[in-house]
Amino acid sequence: xxxxxxxxxxxxxxxxxxxxxxxxxxxxxxxxxxxxxxxxxxxxxxxxxxxxxxxxxxxxxxxxxxxxxxxxxxxxxxxxxxxxxxxxxxxxxxxxxxxxxxxxxxxxxxxxxxxxxxxxxxxxxxxxxxxxxxxxxxxxxxxxxxxxxxxxxxxxxxxxxxxxxxxxxxxxxxxxxxxxxxxxxxxxxxxxxxxxxxxxxxxxxxxxxxxxxxxxxxxxxxxxxxxxxxxxxxxxxxxxxxxxxxxxxxxxxxxxxxxxxxxxxxxxxxxxxxxxxxxxxxxxxxxxxxxxxxxxxxxxxxxxxxxxxxxxxxxxxxxxxxxxxxxxxxxxxxxxxxxxxxxxxxxxxxxxxxxxxxxxxxxxxxxxxxxxxxxxxxxxxxxxxxxxxxxxxxxxxxxxxxxxxxxxxxxxxxxxxxxxxxxxxxx
Amino acid sequence: xxxxxxxxxxxxxxxxxxxxxxxxxxxxxxxxxxxxxxxxxxxxxxxxxxxxxxxxxxxxxxxxxxxxxx
Numbered sequence: 001x002x003x004x005x006x007x008x009x010x011x012x013x014x015x016x017x018x019x020x021x022x023x024x025x026x027x028x029x030x031x032x033x034x035x036x037x038x039x040x041x042x043x044x045x046x047x048x049x050x051x052x053x054x055x056x057x058x059x060x061x062x063x064x065x066x067x068x069x070x071x072x073x074x075x076x077x078x079x080x081x082x083x084x085x086x087x088x089x090x091x092x093x094x095x096x097x098x099x100x101x102x103x104x105x106x107x108x109x110x111x112x113x114x115x116x117x118x119x120x121x122x123x124x125x126x127x128x129x130x131x132x133x134x135x136x137x138x139x140x141x142x143x144x145x146x147x148x149x150x151x152x153x154x155x156x157x158x159x160x161x162x163x164x165x166x167x168x169x170x171x172x173x174x175x176x177x178x179x180x181x182x183x184x185x186x187x188x189x190x191x192x193x194x195x196x197x198x199x200x201x202x203x204x205x206x207x208x209x210x211x212x213x214x215x216x217x218x219x220x221x222x223x224x225x226x227x228x229x230x231x232x233x234x235x236x237x238x239x240x241x242x243x244x245x246x247x248x249x250x251x252x253x254x255x256x257x258x259x260x261x262x263x264x265x266x267x268x269x270x271x272x273x274x275x276x277x278x279x280x281x282x283x284x285x286x287x288x289x290x291x292x293x294x295x296x297x298x299x300x301x302x303x304x305x306x307x308x309x310x311x312x313x314x315x316x317x318x319x320x321x322x323x324x325x326x327x328x329x330x331x332x333x334x335x336x337x338x339x340x341x342x343x344x345x346x347x348x349x350x351x352x353x354x355x356x357x358x359x360x361x362x363x364x365x366x367x368x369x370x371x372x373x374x375x376x377x378x379x380x381x382x383x384x385x386x387x388x389x390x391x392x393x394x395x396x397x398x399x400x401x402x403x404x405x406x407x408x409x410x411x412x413x414x415x416x417x418x419x420x421x422x423x424x425x426x427x
Numbered sequence: 428x429x430x431x432x433x434x435x436x437x438x439x440x441x442x443x444x445x446x447x448x449x450x451x452x453x454x455x456x457x458x459x460x461x462x463x464x465x466x467x468x469x470x471x472x473x474x475x476x477x478x479x480x481x482x483x484x485x486x487x488x489x490x491x492x493x494x495x496x497x
Contacts, residue, residue, distance in 0.1 A: 034475050058470070060467070159448055231448050233448065234452050234453070237461065241487070286483065288483065290484075292464075294461045294462075296455040296458060302461060304461075308484075310481075310485070320482060320486075344480065344481050344482060368479055374480070401466070401468035417472055419471050421467055423467070
Protein backbone atom coordinates (compact mmCIF):
# COMPACT_ATOMS: atom_id res chain seq x y z
CA UNK A 1 0.00 0.00 0.00
CA UNK A 2 2.83 2.33 0.87
CA UNK A 3 4.49 1.39 -2.37
CA UNK A 4 1.31 2.27 -4.24
CA UNK A 5 1.12 5.62 -2.55
CA UNK A 6 4.74 6.29 -3.37
CA UNK A 7 4.03 6.14 -7.07
CA UNK A 8 3.22 9.40 -8.73
CA UNK A 9 0.52 9.72 -11.37
CA UNK A 10 2.91 9.24 -14.27
CA UNK A 11 3.77 5.85 -12.88
CA UNK A 12 7.30 6.75 -11.86
CA UNK A 13 8.56 5.40 -8.58
CA UNK A 14 9.32 7.95 -5.94
CA UNK A 15 11.71 7.29 -3.13
CA UNK A 16 9.82 9.55 -0.75
CA UNK A 17 6.31 8.93 0.55
CA UNK A 18 4.11 11.89 -0.18
CA UNK A 19 1.00 12.46 1.87
CA UNK A 20 -2.14 13.07 -0.13
CA UNK A 21 -3.71 16.51 0.24
CA UNK A 22 -6.96 14.78 1.12
CA UNK A 23 -6.66 11.17 2.20
CA UNK A 24 -10.20 10.10 1.27
CA UNK A 25 -13.50 11.55 0.17
CA UNK A 26 -15.42 13.56 2.72
CA UNK A 27 -19.08 14.51 2.87
CA UNK A 28 -20.56 17.26 5.03
CA UNK A 29 -24.25 17.70 5.65
CA UNK A 30 -24.95 21.19 6.95
CA UNK A 31 -28.36 22.44 7.99
CA UNK A 32 -29.80 25.38 9.83
CA UNK A 33 -33.05 26.83 11.06
CA UNK A 34 -33.21 30.62 11.40
CA UNK A 35 -35.98 32.70 12.94
CA UNK A 36 -36.23 36.45 13.44
CA UNK A 37 -38.77 38.96 14.69
CA UNK A 38 -38.92 42.74 14.80
CA UNK A 39 -41.00 45.79 13.94
CA UNK A 40 -38.95 47.60 11.32
CA UNK A 41 -39.74 45.82 8.08
CA UNK A 42 -38.01 47.41 5.11
CA UNK A 43 -40.77 46.19 2.77
CA UNK A 44 -43.22 48.50 4.57
CA UNK A 45 -40.89 51.47 4.85
CA UNK A 46 -39.32 50.84 8.24
CA UNK A 47 -42.48 49.88 10.15
CA UNK A 48 -44.17 46.52 10.29
CA UNK A 49 -43.69 42.89 11.05
CA UNK A 50 -40.32 41.48 9.98
CA UNK A 51 -40.90 37.95 11.20
CA UNK A 52 -38.98 35.51 9.05
CA UNK A 53 -38.04 31.84 9.19
CA UNK A 54 -35.55 30.04 7.01
CA UNK A 55 -34.52 26.41 6.75
CA UNK A 56 -31.34 25.56 4.87
CA UNK A 57 -29.77 22.26 3.88
CA UNK A 58 -26.37 21.94 2.22
CA UNK A 59 -24.22 19.04 1.12
CA UNK A 60 -20.49 19.47 0.54
CA UNK A 61 -18.59 16.64 -1.11
CA UNK A 62 -14.79 16.75 -1.33
CA UNK A 63 -13.16 14.17 -3.60
CA UNK A 64 -9.41 13.61 -3.92
CA UNK A 65 -8.74 13.16 -7.63
CA UNK A 66 -5.12 12.21 -6.99
CA UNK A 67 -2.58 13.02 -4.33
CA UNK A 68 -2.44 16.73 -5.35
CA UNK A 69 -5.91 17.65 -6.59
CA UNK A 70 -9.26 17.95 -4.86
CA UNK A 71 -12.68 18.52 -6.40
CA UNK A 72 -15.38 19.97 -4.16
CA UNK A 73 -19.07 20.06 -4.95
CA UNK A 74 -21.27 22.24 -2.80
CA UNK A 75 -25.04 22.28 -3.24
CA UNK A 76 -27.59 23.93 -1.02
CA UNK A 77 -31.23 24.82 -0.85
CA UNK A 78 -32.93 27.31 1.40
CA UNK A 79 -36.65 27.80 1.97
CA UNK A 80 -38.02 30.81 3.82
CA UNK A 81 -41.27 32.36 4.88
CA UNK A 82 -41.35 36.08 5.49
CA UNK A 83 -44.09 38.30 6.90
CA UNK A 84 -42.53 41.43 5.48
CA UNK A 85 -42.04 40.18 1.93
CA UNK A 86 -45.60 38.82 2.04
CA UNK A 87 -46.60 42.49 2.24
CA UNK A 88 -45.23 43.24 -1.21
CA UNK A 89 -48.92 42.64 -1.86
CA UNK A 90 -50.78 43.18 1.42
CA UNK A 91 -54.22 43.21 -0.26
CA UNK A 92 -55.10 39.54 -0.16
CA UNK A 93 -58.76 40.05 0.81
CA UNK A 94 -58.38 37.74 3.80
CA UNK A 95 -58.37 40.46 6.40
CA UNK A 96 -57.43 44.07 6.98
CA UNK A 97 -54.21 44.98 5.19
CA UNK A 98 -51.72 45.98 7.86
CA UNK A 99 -47.91 46.21 7.91
CA UNK A 100 -47.87 44.33 11.21
CA UNK A 101 -49.90 41.43 9.81
CA UNK A 102 -48.52 38.93 7.29
CA UNK A 103 -50.32 38.60 3.99
CA UNK A 104 -50.92 35.30 2.23
CA UNK A 105 -49.52 36.54 -1.09
CA UNK A 106 -47.11 34.68 -3.36
CA UNK A 107 -44.16 36.58 -1.92
CA UNK A 108 -44.69 35.17 1.56
CA UNK A 109 -42.25 32.35 0.81
CA UNK A 110 -39.49 31.50 -1.62
CA UNK A 111 -36.76 28.97 -2.28
CA UNK A 112 -33.11 29.77 -2.90
CA UNK A 113 -30.77 27.24 -4.49
CA UNK A 114 -27.01 27.28 -4.86
CA UNK A 115 -24.48 25.08 -6.60
CA UNK A 116 -20.72 25.58 -6.42
CA UNK A 117 -17.94 23.51 -7.92
CA UNK A 118 -14.32 24.13 -7.00
CA UNK A 119 -11.03 22.54 -7.89
CA UNK A 120 -7.73 22.90 -6.07
CA UNK A 121 -4.22 21.84 -6.96
CA UNK A 122 -1.27 21.66 -4.56
CA UNK A 123 2.34 21.60 -5.62
CA UNK A 124 4.46 18.58 -4.77
CA UNK A 125 6.12 20.40 -1.86
CA UNK A 126 2.66 21.67 -0.73
CA UNK A 127 3.97 25.24 -0.70
CA UNK A 128 1.79 26.45 -3.56
CA UNK A 129 -1.95 25.92 -3.86
CA UNK A 130 -4.13 27.09 -6.72
CA UNK A 131 -7.90 26.86 -6.78
CA UNK A 132 -10.75 27.88 -9.06
CA UNK A 133 -14.48 27.82 -8.52
CA UNK A 134 -17.73 28.51 -10.31
CA UNK A 135 -21.17 28.93 -8.81
CA UNK A 136 -24.78 29.54 -9.69
CA UNK A 137 -27.53 30.66 -7.33
CA UNK A 138 -31.17 31.36 -8.00
CA UNK A 139 -34.37 32.39 -6.34
CA UNK A 140 -37.60 33.74 -7.78
CA UNK A 141 -36.41 37.31 -8.30
CA UNK A 142 -32.65 36.75 -8.44
CA UNK A 143 -30.09 34.83 -10.45
CA UNK A 144 -26.35 34.79 -9.89
CA UNK A 145 -23.29 33.43 -11.63
CA UNK A 146 -20.02 33.45 -9.71
CA UNK A 147 -16.43 32.84 -10.72
CA UNK A 148 -13.43 32.86 -8.45
CA UNK A 149 -9.88 31.77 -7.90
CA UNK A 150 -7.18 31.81 -5.27
CA UNK A 151 -3.48 31.29 -4.83
CA UNK A 152 -1.74 30.38 -1.58
CA UNK A 153 2.00 30.49 -0.99
CA UNK A 154 3.45 28.87 2.12
CA UNK A 155 7.01 29.70 3.13
CA UNK A 156 9.23 30.09 6.18
CA UNK A 157 8.95 26.32 6.79
CA UNK A 158 5.18 26.63 6.35
CA UNK A 159 5.04 29.07 9.25
CA UNK A 160 3.84 31.87 6.98
CA UNK A 161 1.12 31.75 4.36
CA UNK A 162 0.09 34.38 1.86
CA UNK A 163 -3.32 34.01 0.20
CA UNK A 164 -4.71 35.95 -2.72
CA UNK A 165 -8.34 35.50 -3.73
CA UNK A 166 -10.53 37.00 -6.40
CA UNK A 167 -14.26 36.58 -6.91
CA UNK A 168 -16.71 37.97 -9.41
CA UNK A 169 -20.49 37.66 -9.08
CA UNK A 170 -22.70 38.57 -12.01
CA UNK A 171 -26.22 38.85 -10.66
CA UNK A 172 -29.51 39.64 -12.35
CA UNK A 173 -32.69 40.85 -10.68
CA UNK A 174 -36.19 40.12 -11.81
CA UNK A 175 -37.53 43.22 -10.05
CA UNK A 176 -40.73 42.86 -8.06
CA UNK A 177 -42.31 46.14 -7.02
CA UNK A 178 -44.85 46.91 -4.29
CA UNK A 179 -48.28 45.97 -5.53
CA UNK A 180 -49.85 49.45 -5.33
CA UNK A 181 -47.02 51.02 -7.35
CA UNK A 182 -47.30 48.67 -10.32
CA UNK A 183 -50.28 50.54 -11.87
CA UNK A 184 -48.03 53.62 -12.03
CA UNK A 185 -45.33 51.81 -14.01
CA UNK A 186 -45.07 51.52 -17.82
CA UNK A 187 -48.43 50.65 -19.37
CA UNK A 188 -50.21 50.88 -16.05
CA UNK A 189 -53.63 52.50 -15.55
CA UNK A 190 -52.58 54.58 -12.59
CA UNK A 191 -55.35 55.47 -10.17
CA UNK A 192 -57.87 53.89 -12.58
CA UNK A 193 -56.46 50.45 -11.88
CA UNK A 194 -59.10 48.00 -10.56
CA UNK A 195 -57.09 47.71 -7.33
CA UNK A 196 -58.27 51.16 -6.28
CA UNK A 197 -61.88 50.34 -7.12
CA UNK A 198 -61.87 47.15 -5.08
CA UNK A 199 -60.01 48.78 -2.20
CA UNK A 200 -61.00 52.43 -1.67
CA UNK A 201 -58.23 54.82 -0.66
CA UNK A 202 -58.51 56.72 2.60
CA UNK A 203 -56.45 59.69 3.77
CA UNK A 204 -55.06 61.50 0.73
CA UNK A 205 -57.34 60.24 -2.01
CA UNK A 206 -55.28 61.87 -4.74
CA UNK A 207 -52.69 59.10 -4.56
CA UNK A 208 -50.26 59.68 -7.46
CA UNK A 209 -46.75 58.46 -6.65
CA UNK A 210 -43.85 59.62 -8.81
CA UNK A 211 -42.77 56.06 -9.52
CA UNK A 212 -40.37 54.83 -12.18
CA UNK A 213 -39.07 51.32 -12.57
CA UNK A 214 -35.34 50.63 -12.41
CA UNK A 215 -33.69 50.65 -15.80
CA UNK A 216 -30.84 48.41 -14.62
CA UNK A 217 -31.37 44.83 -13.55
CA UNK A 218 -27.83 43.61 -13.11
CA UNK A 219 -25.62 43.70 -10.03
CA UNK A 220 -21.94 42.96 -10.50
CA UNK A 221 -19.65 42.39 -7.53
CA UNK A 222 -15.86 42.21 -7.70
CA UNK A 223 -13.90 41.14 -4.64
CA UNK A 224 -10.16 41.00 -4.10
CA UNK A 225 -8.89 39.39 -0.91
CA UNK A 226 -5.52 39.19 0.78
CA UNK A 227 -4.66 36.96 3.72
CA UNK A 228 -1.42 36.72 5.65
CA UNK A 229 -1.21 33.89 8.19
CA UNK A 230 1.61 33.48 10.67
CA UNK A 231 2.48 30.83 13.25
CA UNK A 232 3.89 32.72 16.22
CA UNK A 233 4.77 29.81 18.47
CA UNK A 234 3.87 26.17 19.07
CA UNK A 235 0.61 27.42 20.59
CA UNK A 236 -0.30 30.60 18.78
CA UNK A 237 -1.15 31.66 15.27
CA UNK A 238 -2.98 34.50 13.59
CA UNK A 239 -4.11 35.83 10.27
CA UNK A 240 -4.60 39.30 8.82
CA UNK A 241 -7.39 39.56 6.22
CA UNK A 242 -8.14 42.39 3.82
CA UNK A 243 -11.05 42.44 1.37
CA UNK A 244 -11.72 45.10 -1.24
CA UNK A 245 -15.16 44.87 -2.83
CA UNK A 246 -16.64 46.90 -5.64
CA UNK A 247 -20.33 46.56 -6.50
CA UNK A 248 -22.10 48.08 -9.48
CA UNK A 249 -25.62 48.07 -10.88
CA UNK A 250 -28.94 47.66 -9.13
CA UNK A 251 -28.00 47.82 -5.45
CA UNK A 252 -31.48 48.78 -4.27
CA UNK A 253 -34.05 46.17 -3.34
CA UNK A 254 -37.01 46.86 -5.65
CA UNK A 255 -39.80 45.89 -3.25
CA UNK A 256 -38.73 47.99 -0.25
CA UNK A 257 -41.08 50.96 0.26
CA UNK A 258 -40.23 54.48 1.35
CA UNK A 259 -42.63 57.03 2.88
CA UNK A 260 -41.81 60.73 2.55
CA UNK A 261 -42.60 63.29 5.22
CA UNK A 262 -43.53 65.91 2.59
CA UNK A 263 -46.08 63.75 0.74
CA UNK A 264 -49.66 63.35 2.07
CA UNK A 265 -50.38 59.85 3.34
CA UNK A 266 -52.74 57.50 1.50
CA UNK A 267 -54.06 54.23 2.92
CA UNK A 268 -55.93 51.13 1.90
CA UNK A 269 -57.44 49.66 5.04
CA UNK A 270 -54.61 49.86 7.63
CA UNK A 271 -51.79 49.83 5.09
CA UNK A 272 -50.06 53.02 3.99
CA UNK A 273 -49.47 53.18 0.24
CA UNK A 274 -45.88 53.60 -0.89
CA UNK A 275 -44.57 57.00 -1.91
CA UNK A 276 -41.67 55.31 -3.68
CA UNK A 277 -39.25 52.40 -3.39
CA UNK A 278 -35.78 52.67 -1.92
CA UNK A 279 -33.29 54.37 -4.21
CA UNK A 280 -29.60 53.76 -3.56
CA UNK A 281 -26.50 54.64 -5.59
CA UNK A 282 -25.56 52.21 -8.32
CA UNK A 283 -22.06 51.68 -7.02
CA UNK A 284 -20.54 50.81 -3.67
CA UNK A 285 -16.96 50.32 -2.58
CA UNK A 286 -16.31 48.32 0.59
CA UNK A 287 -13.12 47.81 2.56
CA UNK A 288 -12.89 45.20 5.32
CA UNK A 289 -9.79 44.59 7.41
CA UNK A 290 -9.90 41.79 9.92
CA UNK A 291 -7.76 39.50 11.95
CA UNK A 292 -7.96 36.25 13.84
CA UNK A 293 -5.73 35.20 16.70
CA UNK A 294 -5.97 31.68 18.10
CA UNK A 295 -4.16 30.42 21.17
CA UNK A 296 -3.89 26.83 22.35
CA UNK A 297 -4.05 27.30 26.12
CA UNK A 298 -3.87 23.63 27.04
CA UNK A 299 -5.28 20.24 26.04
CA UNK A 300 -8.72 21.34 27.25
CA UNK A 301 -8.92 24.97 26.19
CA UNK A 302 -8.43 26.93 23.00
CA UNK A 303 -8.94 30.67 22.59
CA UNK A 304 -10.36 31.87 19.27
CA UNK A 305 -10.62 35.62 18.72
CA UNK A 306 -11.66 37.75 15.79
CA UNK A 307 -11.84 41.45 15.01
CA UNK A 308 -12.90 43.32 11.86
CA UNK A 309 -13.10 46.95 10.86
CA UNK A 310 -15.30 47.78 7.89
CA UNK A 311 -16.17 50.89 5.97
CA UNK A 312 -17.78 51.74 2.67
CA UNK A 313 -18.49 54.81 0.58
CA UNK A 314 -22.15 54.80 1.65
CA UNK A 315 -21.00 56.08 5.04
CA UNK A 316 -21.13 52.82 6.98
CA UNK A 317 -18.37 52.18 9.51
CA UNK A 318 -18.45 49.01 11.54
CA UNK A 319 -16.61 47.07 14.22
CA UNK A 320 -16.99 43.35 14.80
CA UNK A 321 -15.34 41.40 17.60
CA UNK A 322 -15.87 37.85 18.73
CA UNK A 323 -14.40 35.41 21.18
CA UNK A 324 -14.96 31.68 21.26
CA UNK A 325 -13.44 29.33 23.80
CA UNK A 326 -13.70 25.67 22.80
CA UNK A 327 -13.60 23.48 25.90
CA UNK A 328 -12.67 19.83 25.40
CA UNK A 329 -14.66 17.84 27.93
CA UNK A 330 -13.29 14.52 26.70
CA UNK A 331 -11.76 12.99 23.59
CA UNK A 332 -15.24 12.84 22.12
CA UNK A 333 -17.00 16.01 23.30
CA UNK A 334 -16.12 19.69 22.94
CA UNK A 335 -18.36 22.62 23.80
CA UNK A 336 -18.18 26.00 22.06
CA UNK A 337 -19.31 29.06 24.01
CA UNK A 338 -19.21 32.24 21.90
CA UNK A 339 -19.81 35.95 22.27
CA UNK A 340 -19.86 38.36 19.33
CA UNK A 341 -20.27 42.12 19.32
CA UNK A 342 -21.20 44.11 16.24
CA UNK A 343 -21.89 47.78 15.62
CA UNK A 344 -22.32 49.96 12.59
CA UNK A 345 -23.05 53.57 11.76
CA UNK A 346 -25.96 54.38 9.49
CA UNK A 347 -25.61 54.64 5.75
CA UNK A 348 -25.86 58.23 4.50
CA UNK A 349 -29.11 57.32 2.74
CA UNK A 350 -30.94 55.79 5.69
CA UNK A 351 -33.76 57.49 7.56
CA UNK A 352 -36.67 56.01 9.50
CA UNK A 353 -40.34 55.93 8.50
CA UNK A 354 -41.75 59.24 7.21
CA UNK A 355 -38.44 61.07 7.57
CA UNK A 356 -37.05 61.25 4.04
CA UNK A 357 -37.89 64.14 1.74
CA UNK A 358 -39.12 63.47 -1.76
CA UNK A 359 -36.36 65.77 -3.01
CA UNK A 360 -33.61 63.53 -1.60
CA UNK A 361 -31.55 61.89 -4.37
CA UNK A 362 -31.24 58.59 -2.46
CA UNK A 363 -33.30 57.08 0.32
CA UNK A 364 -33.99 53.87 2.19
CA UNK A 365 -35.71 52.88 5.44
CA UNK A 366 -34.03 49.49 5.60
CA UNK A 367 -32.86 49.07 9.20
CA UNK A 368 -30.06 46.79 8.01
CA UNK A 369 -28.47 50.09 6.95
CA UNK A 370 -29.31 51.96 10.18
CA UNK A 371 -27.06 52.72 13.12
CA UNK A 372 -27.19 49.92 15.66
CA UNK A 373 -25.32 47.63 18.00
CA UNK A 374 -25.87 43.88 18.17
CA UNK A 375 -24.90 41.17 20.62
CA UNK A 376 -24.72 37.50 19.72
CA UNK A 377 -24.45 34.65 22.19
CA UNK A 378 -23.72 31.14 21.09
CA UNK A 379 -23.25 27.68 22.50
CA UNK A 380 -22.34 24.59 20.55
CA UNK A 381 -21.28 21.02 21.08
CA UNK A 382 -19.21 18.72 18.89
CA UNK A 383 -19.04 14.98 19.07
CA UNK A 384 -15.93 13.52 17.46
CA UNK A 385 -15.24 9.88 16.69
CA UNK A 386 -11.74 9.58 15.28
CA UNK A 387 -12.33 5.86 14.65
CA UNK A 388 -15.49 6.60 12.57
CA UNK A 389 -17.26 3.59 14.09
CA UNK A 390 -20.73 4.53 12.89
CA UNK A 391 -20.92 3.52 9.22
CA UNK A 392 -23.39 4.52 6.56
CA UNK A 393 -22.63 2.68 3.35
CA UNK A 394 -18.89 3.23 2.84
CA UNK A 395 -18.75 6.39 4.93
CA UNK A 396 -17.88 6.66 8.59
CA UNK A 397 -19.22 9.42 10.81
CA UNK A 398 -16.31 11.56 11.98
CA UNK A 399 -18.06 14.39 13.79
CA UNK A 400 -21.41 15.95 14.64
CA UNK A 401 -21.83 19.64 15.42
CA UNK A 402 -24.85 21.30 16.98
CA UNK A 403 -24.91 25.03 17.69
CA UNK A 404 -27.42 27.57 18.95
CA UNK A 405 -26.90 31.31 18.51
CA UNK A 406 -29.13 34.14 19.73
CA UNK A 407 -28.81 37.62 18.23
CA UNK A 408 -30.18 40.92 19.58
CA UNK A 409 -30.09 44.36 18.01
CA UNK A 410 -30.72 47.48 20.01
CA UNK A 411 -33.26 48.45 17.32
CA UNK A 412 -35.50 45.64 18.57
CA UNK A 413 -34.75 42.90 16.07
CA UNK A 414 -34.13 39.53 17.68
CA UNK A 415 -33.23 36.26 16.04
CA UNK A 416 -31.85 32.83 16.69
CA UNK A 417 -30.26 30.19 14.53
CA UNK A 418 -29.75 26.48 15.12
CA UNK A 419 -27.09 24.85 12.98
CA UNK A 420 -26.02 21.27 12.59
CA UNK A 421 -23.13 19.69 10.77
CA UNK A 422 -22.35 16.04 10.08
CA UNK A 423 -18.96 15.10 8.70
CA UNK A 424 -18.48 11.70 7.04
CA UNK A 425 -15.23 10.22 5.79
CA UNK A 426 -15.01 7.47 3.20
CA UNK A 427 -13.30 4.34 4.49
CA UNK B 428 -1.08 54.11 26.77
CA UNK B 429 -3.18 52.12 24.32
CA UNK B 430 -0.73 53.02 21.59
CA UNK B 431 2.16 51.63 23.65
CA UNK B 432 0.26 48.41 24.29
CA UNK B 433 -0.44 48.03 20.59
CA UNK B 434 3.19 48.78 19.74
CA UNK B 435 4.27 46.17 22.27
CA UNK B 436 1.93 43.62 20.73
CA UNK B 437 3.31 44.35 17.28
CA UNK B 438 6.91 43.97 18.48
CA UNK B 439 6.00 40.79 20.34
CA UNK B 440 4.32 39.29 17.32
CA UNK B 441 7.17 40.33 15.03
CA UNK B 442 9.78 38.79 17.31
CA UNK B 443 7.68 35.66 17.72
CA UNK B 444 7.30 35.33 14.00
CA UNK B 445 11.05 35.02 13.64
CA UNK B 446 10.89 31.67 15.44
CA UNK B 447 10.13 28.95 12.91
CA UNK B 448 8.03 26.17 14.37
CA UNK B 449 9.04 22.79 12.92
CA UNK B 450 6.47 20.44 11.45
CA UNK B 451 6.80 17.97 14.32
CA UNK B 452 6.15 20.82 16.77
CA UNK B 453 2.81 21.76 15.22
CA UNK B 454 0.64 19.27 17.10
CA UNK B 455 -1.21 22.04 18.93
CA UNK B 456 -1.30 24.33 15.92
CA UNK B 457 -2.94 21.53 13.92
CA UNK B 458 -5.72 21.06 16.46
CA UNK B 459 -9.06 21.37 14.58
CA UNK B 460 -10.15 24.19 16.87
CA UNK B 461 -7.07 26.23 15.95
CA UNK B 462 -8.12 26.62 12.32
CA UNK B 463 -7.74 30.22 11.12
CA UNK B 464 -11.08 30.38 9.36
CA UNK B 465 -14.70 29.94 10.26
CA UNK B 466 -15.71 26.38 11.02
CA UNK B 467 -17.78 24.58 8.40
CA UNK B 468 -20.83 24.36 10.61
CA UNK B 469 -20.71 28.14 11.14
CA UNK B 470 -21.25 28.90 7.48
CA UNK B 471 -24.98 29.53 7.75
CA UNK B 472 -24.39 31.76 10.78
CA UNK B 473 -22.08 33.94 8.69
CA UNK B 474 -24.71 33.87 5.94
CA UNK B 475 -27.45 35.31 8.14
CA UNK B 476 -25.04 38.00 9.36
CA UNK B 477 -24.36 38.94 5.72
CA UNK B 478 -28.10 39.48 5.25
CA UNK B 479 -28.73 41.46 8.43
CA UNK B 480 -25.57 43.56 8.66
CA UNK B 481 -24.14 46.19 6.34
CA UNK B 482 -20.57 45.00 6.89
CA UNK B 483 -19.18 41.99 5.08
CA UNK B 484 -15.81 40.53 4.21
CA UNK B 485 -12.52 39.82 5.98
CA UNK B 486 -13.98 36.70 7.54
CA UNK B 487 -13.57 34.13 4.80
CA UNK B 488 -17.29 34.30 4.11
CA UNK B 489 -19.43 36.32 1.75
CA UNK B 490 -18.23 39.73 0.64
CA UNK B 491 -21.27 40.77 -1.40
CA UNK B 492 -23.14 39.53 -4.41
CA UNK B 493 -24.34 36.05 -5.13
CA UNK B 494 -27.54 36.55 -3.17
CA UNK B 495 -30.17 39.19 -2.56
CA UNK B 496 -28.20 40.37 0.45
CA UNK B 497 -25.94 43.41 0.63
